[in-house]
Amino acid sequence: xxxxxxxxxxxxxxxxxxxxxxxxxxxxxxxxxxxxxxxxxxxxxxxxxxxxxxxxxxxxxxxxxxxxxxxxxxxxxxxxxxxxxxxxxxx
Amino acid sequence: xxxxxxxxxxxxxxxxxxxxxxxxxxxxxxxxxxxxxxxxxxxxxxxxxxxxxxxxxxxxxxxxxxxxxxxxxxxxxxxxxxxxxxxxxxxxxxxxxxxxxxxxxxxxxxxxxxxxxxxxxxxxxxxxxxxxxxxxxxxxxxxxxxxxxxxxxxxxxxxxxxxxxxxxxxxxxxxxxxxxxxxxxxxxxxxxxxxxxxxxxxxxxxxxxxxxxxxxxxxxxxxxxxxxxxxxxxxxxxxxxxxxxxxxxxxxxxxxxxxxxxxxxxxxxxxxxxxxxxxxxxxxxxxxxxxxxxxxxxxxxxxxxxxxxxxxxxxxxxxxxxxxxxxxxxxxxxxxxxxxxxxxxxxxxxxxxxxxxxxx
Amino acid sequence: xxxxxxxxxxxxxxxxxxxxxxxxxxxxxxxxxxxxxxxxxxxxxxxxxxxxxxxxxxxxxxxxxxxxxxxxxxxxxxxxxxxxxxxxxxxxxxxxxxxxxxxxxxxxxxxxxxxxxxxxxxxxxxxxxxxxxxxxxxxxxxxxxxxxxxxxxxxxxxxxxxxxxxxxxxxxxxxxxxxxxxxxxxxxxxxxxxxxxxxxxxxxxxxxxxxxxxxxxxxxxxxxxxxxxxxxxxxxxxxxxxxxxxxxxxxxxxxxxxxxxxxxxxxxxxxxxxxxxxxxxxxxxxxxxxxxxxxxxxxxxxxxxxxxxxxxxxxxxxxxxxxxxxxxxxxxxxxxxxxxxxxxxxxxxxxxxxxxxxxxxxxxxxxxxxxx
Numbered sequence: 001x002x003x004x005x006x007x008x009x010x011x012x013x014x015x016x017x018x019x020x021x022x023x024x025x026x027x028x029x030x031x032x033x034x035x036x037x038x039x040x041x042x043x044x045x046x047x048x049x050x051x052x053x054x055x056x057x058x059x060x061x062x063x064x065x066x067x068x069x070x071x072x073x074x075x076x077x078x079x080x081x082x083x084x085x086x087x088x089x090x091x
Numbered sequence: 092x093x094x095x096x097x098x099x100x101x102x103x104x105x106x107x108x109x110x111x112x113x114x115x116x117x118x119x120x121x122x123x124x125x126x127x128x129x130x131x132x133x134x135x136x137x138x139x140x141x142x143x144x145x146x147x148x149x150x151x152x153x154x155x156x157x158x159x160x161x162x163x164x165x166x167x168x169x170x171x172x173x174x175x176x177x178x179x180x181x182x183x184x185x186x187x188x189x190x191x192x193x194x195x196x197x198x199x200x201x202x203x204x205x206x207x208x209x210x211x212x213x214x215x216x217x218x219x220x221x222x223x224x225x226x227x228x229x230x231x232x233x234x235x236x237x238x239x240x241x242x243x244x245x246x247x248x249x250x251x252x253x254x255x256x257x258x259x260x261x262x263x264x265x266x267x268x269x270x271x272x273x274x275x276x277x278x279x280x281x282x283x284x285x286x287x288x289x290x291x292x293x294x295x296x297x298x299x300x301x302x303x304x305x306x307x308x309x310x311x312x313x314x315x316x317x318x319x320x321x322x323x324x325x326x327x328x329x330x331x332x333x334x335x336x337x338x339x340x341x342x343x344x345x346x347x348x349x350x351x352x353x354x355x356x357x358x359x360x361x362x363x364x365x366x367x368x369x370x371x372x373x374x375x376x377x378x379x380x381x382x383x384x385x386x387x388x389x390x391x392x393x394x395x396x397x398x399x400x401x402x403x404x405x406x407x408x409x410x411x412x413x414x415x416x417x418x419x420x421x422x423x424x425x426x427x428x429x430x431x432x433x434x435x436x437x438x439x440x441x442x443x444x445x446x447x448x449x450x451x
Numbered sequence: 452x453x454x455x456x457x458x459x460x461x462x463x464x465x466x467x468x469x470x471x472x473x474x475x476x477x478x479x480x481x482x483x484x485x486x487x488x489x490x491x492x493x494x495x496x497x498x499x500x501x502x503x504x505x506x507x508x509x510x511x512x513x514x515x516x517x518x519x520x521x522x523x524x525x526x527x528x529x530x531x532x533x534x535x536x537x538x539x540x541x542x543x544x545x546x547x548x549x550x551x552x553x554x555x556x557x558x559x560x561x562x563x564x565x566x567x568x569x570x571x572x573x574x575x576x577x578x579x580x581x582x583x584x585x586x587x588x589x590x591x592x593x594x595x596x597x598x599x600x601x602x603x604x605x606x607x608x609x610x611x612x613x614x615x616x617x618x619x620x621x622x623x624x625x626x627x628x629x630x631x632x633x634x635x636x637x638x639x640x641x642x643x644x645x646x647x648x649x650x651x652x653x654x655x656x657x658x659x660x661x662x663x664x665x666x667x668x669x670x671x672x673x674x675x676x677x678x679x680x681x682x683x684x685x686x687x688x689x690x691x692x693x694x695x696x697x698x699x700x701x702x703x704x705x706x707x708x709x710x711x712x713x714x715x716x717x718x719x720x721x722x723x724x725x726x727x728x729x730x731x732x733x734x735x736x737x738x739x740x741x742x743x744x745x746x747x748x749x750x751x752x753x754x755x756x757x758x759x760x761x762x763x764x765x766x767x768x769x770x771x772x773x774x775x776x777x778x779x780x781x782x783x784x785x786x787x788x789x790x791x792x793x794x795x796x797x798x799x800x801x802x803x804x805x806x807x808x809x810x811x812x813x814x815x816x817x818x819x820x821x822x823x
Contacts, residue, residue, distance in 0.1 A: 003376045003489065004595070004647050006454040006703075025370025025452045027305040032572065035598055035712045047454060049650060049703050050374070052542075053570025054599040056712065057650040057703050064454055064702035071463045071676060078466030098780050105786030105810070116793075121560040129792040301569040360461075370452060375569070376543075376802070433675040434461040434468075435498020437812040443792040444556075447543035447567065447802070 004051035006059050007031070012040045022050055031055050110349075110425050112136045123444025127338025127383075130444050132346075151350060152272050153333060154198035156264065163264035165200035167191055170257040176223065178297040180289070180308030183256055184226035186385055189311045190336070191260035192234045196318040197332040197388050199268025202234060206259045207241040212251040223254065234313035236260070267322040274330040275351035279419040280397035282390045284317050284404055285310070285412045286363040287340055291382035292371050301375060305367045310386035310409075317388060317407050324403035325396035332390045338442070341380040341427065343389050345441045349425040357417040357439065360432045380429075380439065381446040391419060454702065458674030459497075467679040468502040474686040475506040482508050483685055484775055485643040486628060488515030488803025489673050495812035497675040507682065510775035511805035513627050514645055516592045516620070517544045518773060518797040518804045519728045522763060524620055525550035527756040528589050531618060532563040534754060538581060539565045540574035541589040547800045551761050554800075571603035571617075578607070578615035587750045588617045595647040597621040597739060598712035601719035604741070604748050616750035619740055621720065624648050625656050626737035627728060632664045636776060641685035643678065644670040646700045651716075653708025654696050661694040672700040719745050729763065729797060730770020769796035772805050779806040786810060 007022035013030055018040050022031040032054045033040045048055035113129070115137030123130035140149060147155040154167035169190045176183040188205065195202040207227065211220065231238055289310040296303050314334060321329050331351075335343040340362070344355040357380075364372075364379045372379045386409070392400045397415060404413040420428075427439045475481060485491055491511050494500055500509055513519055529550050532539035539555070546556045546567065559565040564584075568574045571588055578586035590600045600617065607615045624645055631637055644657055649670045660668045667688040671681035681699045688695060698704055719742060726738025741749040750756075763769060766789070768782040779785055779798065789795040791807055798804035 004650075005373050006452070008453075024374055026367040027303055027307075027370040027374060029301075029303050029374065032599075032602065034602055035709060035715075037711070049647075051647065052596060052599045053572050054602065056595070056598070056647070057705065057709060059454055060702050064457075067680070067699075067702060068457055071460075071467065071680065074470060075463045075466040078469050079462075081469075098778075101780040101785065108787055108790075119557065119560045121556055123556065123792075133792070300567065300573075302573065366452075373452060373455065429498075431497045431675075432461060433459055433497040433499070434464050435501045435675075437495060437498040437501075440791075440811045443547065443800075447546060 004049045004056060006047050007050050008047050009033070009043045009045065011044060015040065020044070022048065022055070024050070029053070106423060106425070121444070125337070126442070126445040127336070127342045128442040128444050131338075132441065150272055151346070152198055153194040154200060154262070156198075165195050165198045165262045165264055166259065167194040167198070168257065168259040169194060170255060172252065172255050173294060174252045175297055176219070176253050178309055179293050181311040181385070182223060182226050183254065184223035185230045185311045187256040187258045188227055188230035188234060188236070189313050189385060191258040192236060193314040193334040193386075193388070195260050195262035196313070196315040197334045198264075199270045199318070199322070199332070200262030200264045202236045202260055202262045202315060204237050204239045204261055205231065207238050208257040209241070209243045210251050210255040211243065211245045212253050213245055213248045215253050219253065234315060265322060267326045268329070269327040270329065270331050272331055272347055272350040273352075275347055275353045275391050275419050276330060276393065277353060277419050277421040278394050279330055279391040280394055280415050281344070281355060281357070281417040281419065282392060282397065282401055282404060283335075283340060283362065283414055283416050284314070284388045284390075284410045285386075286365045286368070287335070287384055287387055288364060288368045288372065288379035288382035290385040291339065292368050294383075295375075296371065303371055303374065305371055307365070307367050307371065310384055312386035312409055314386065314388050317404060317410050320403040320407050321390055321392075321400050325392050325400040328393040328396040329400065330391045330393065332388050334388050335384045337383045339379070339381040339383055340387075340389055341378070341439050342441055344427045344439070347391070348427055352424045354420040354423050354425070355417060355427045356420050357427065357429045359429050361414050361416045363412040363414050377446045381442055455674060458672065458676040460676060463676055464502065464679060467676065467683055471507065471679065471683050471686060472504045474683065474690060475504045477690070480506045480508060481640050481686065481689070482510055482638060483641050483643060483682060484510045484512045484639045485678075486512040486514040486624070487643075487645040487648070488518065488801070489647070490643055490671065490678060491515070491805050491808050492803050493673050493675060493678055495808040498812075499675055499678055502679070503682070507686070510639060511772065512631065512775055513728070513731060513773040514593070514624065515773075515801055515803040516622055517548060517801040518769065519622065519627070519730065520548065520591065520620055520797065521727045521729045521761065522550055523727075523759050523761040526552075526761060527758060528618060529553070529555060529558045529563075530757050531587050531750060531754055532558045532565050534585070536585050537564065538577060538584050538586045539563060539589065540568045540577060540586060541565070542591065543567045544802055545589060545591060547794070548797055549794055549800065571600050572606070575603050575607055575612065575615055578612055582614060584614060586615050588615070589620065590617050591620045593622055593624050593645070593648045594651045594716065597716050597720065598651060598709070601715040604719050604745055605715065607748055608745065616748050616753045617741065618750040618756075619720070621739040622726060622728070623722075623737055623739065624652070625659070626734045627731055629659070630731055630734055631774060632660070632666070634774060637774065639666065639775065640689060641666055642668040643681050643685070644668045644696070646670055646672050646677070646704060649700070649704040649708070651709050651712045654698055654704065654706045655708070657696045661696060665694050667694050667697070669697045669699050670704055672703065718742070727760065730773040764795050767796040769798045772798050779809040782806065
């Protein structure tokens with residue numbers, strides 16, 4: 001629970017109702033930003049999590065990068081171990 | 092270990108249950124029966140086949156074959172009830188021509204002629220009808236077929252969603268083709284003629300139920316040039332083809348795996364999907380492999396000629412993104428498996444009905 | 452798709468799976484529960500269970516708001532759909548869920564005006580466009596979805612839209628989790644915590660899991676790398692002897708949750724004294740109803756709903772599946788009398804249901820391979 005997907009806020013379409021167009025890989029939908037802090041205009045260009053037509057949360061790009069870096073380090077260690085294994089077998 | 096063996100036994104019981112011909116036990120027809128999934132299967136196998144019993148029909152190919160004085164003809168029919176009747180990339184008229192042309196083409200028959208039946212809704216503006224007739228004429232010319240007979244009916248307002256069209260097509264079976272739904276062989280490569288899911292998503296977006304905007308257009312087109320190229324490059328080594336219409340590539344593979352008693356293994360990473368289609372599917376929680384196409388085929392080709400077949404396919408206009416997406420396995424019979432882009436493996440079953448968007 | 456595809460990287464997945472394998476080599480087995488139906492779906496859709504060592508067993512939890520809806524509530528919805536002049540709106544997930552006499556899709560086939568919507572705001576738009584009809588929105592979901600329903604109802608009230616009402620089936624995540632943990636038969640070592648509910652409620656509500664029950668809980672994203680990383684974090688905690696709430700999904704989940712979302716929930720909804728959950732029975736303070744301030748928008752007050760409690764069919768073992776007590780294939784009717792096209796219970800037909808996921812994706816254990 002449940003289906004929510006990251007999208008980029010492209011433009012505000014209704015100030016009063018806090019509606020904005022959000023883009024997911026070229027698909028656009030009007031999304032309600034009322035659950036997020038701050039002026040919708042300030043959110044243009046940022047990434048938000050969309051669920052049933054509402055933005056639930058703003059995506060923290062730094063955290064995303066940090067998570068990926070952690071995983072990539074693990075990945076590099078693993079590749080290194082595989083290489084060592086292959087080389088030791090080859091000898 | 093007994094847990095795992097018990098699980099396997101349950102799996103086998105489930106498989107046996109699924110392999111039995113589907114029975115038709117519903118009390119009413121629902122939309123699911125038209126979706127190309129399990130409900131459709133139960134209607135066809137449980138009601139239509141037993142009643143209409145004959146070998147040609149039982150093969151459940153896209154077209155039925157008859158021989159007349161040594162000439163092998165293919166006959167097929169299709170009805171078109173899409174709403175809205177105009178959508179990005181096409182209209183009901185184009186579908187009516189290409190849909191039937193494609194059923195003939197993937198059966199290995201060069202399309203010759205169509206008949207056209209129209210059911211028009213009272214109040215349909217003449218301009219809209221004119222536009223559809225023009226679309227039909229254009230599509231027929233592009234596909235190299237003639238509409239040689241037809242019929243028109245009008246029904247009261249509210250009874251035909253503007254218009255329904257039904258086309259029947261006849262073609263001559265091409266001597267290069269030796270196709271059969273039961274001819275899939277372990278080792279066969281599975282080719283798809285381009286990026287998937289475009290028609291179904293274009294319609295879903297055009298219906299505006301979800302208020303999504305995207306540049307997604309129906310892929311409706313004649314598949315004869317693609318079939319011609321495949322038969323030229325690989326001839327009798329093309330074992331089967333199917334146009335992946337309602338129910339998408341997943342349903343086509345399931346039907347054929349079932350008909351041939353083999354398994355199909357799809358490598359998810361190889362399946363071509365346009366970014367906008369992928370995005371719309373992610374938003375709605377739908378798998379593009381289940382989404383309808385109107386200008387895409389899947390082909391099963393013996394491994395020795397698969398690369399030549401793929402190269403030939405890619406040279407056809409509109410098929411540049413054709414890809415080798417997997418292979419046929421001997422086991423488990425009747426199942427479709429997917430090697431996910433992430434590295435795990437899973438089953439890809441027929442859906443019960445239409446793929447429905449989910450929030451969860 | 453940014454923030455999605457990077458977390459589906461197969462190479463990183465292999466590395467993580469290898470790490471998990473080495474962590475799981477201390478001679479014991481691990482039973483981890485993913486609470487959320489969305490995680491169950493991911494696990495099967497990406498074949499994650501096949502990438503895990505045998506020592507790590509995943510148990511499916513009750514976090515599927517559709518699966519836990521008792522049959523009587525589905526019947527109530529269908530009764531509303533059959534009311535003359537009603538346009539019944541709901542999410543796609545609801546359409547095939549079986550009531551006592553068929554589903555909403557069957558009701559549609561029999562003439563009820565049932566329409567699928569992507570957002571509750573779309574249901575409100577239908578009400579605006581059809582002033583002569585009564586539009587009912589069948590609301591489902593945990594705290595993830597409740598704020599969206601709440602904002603929609605606030606809008607309806609502000610605009611005085613008289614022909615719109617809501618039948619509320621929103622549920623909360625903590626009570627069933629507690630009920631599970633109190634269940635003597637259950638022996639879960641750690642929890643893969645709900646990622647999107649947490650964007651609303653934050654991490655704090657889950658502290659009771661380590662504090663009162665000494666089990667770790669990792670709030671997890673839904674992409675396959677997220678799920679694997681969360682499993683890794685759980686095993687690491689267990690190896691270190693730690694028992695904490697950790698947030699793997701930090702790119703989306705704020706530790707404190709979403710105050711605005713919580714505020715609108717508090718304004719529009721009130722906790723029902725108790726609510727029935729399929730398989731878990733009545734749980735206190737676990738379901739939401741419209742508050743008195745929004746009573747006029749409550750479909751259960753505007754219309755007469757049967758409100759009859761319907762026991763699950765005898766053969767149905769959904770409750771045990773939802774509690775993680777049995778696996779889908781251990782249910783007596785799995786795959787034979789209960790199939791996705793002819794479901795007896797919700798687990799087989801909900802898009803997140805464990806049985807549906809297993810039947811459609813995970814079946815045929817012999818076919819699962821470890822990609823090394």
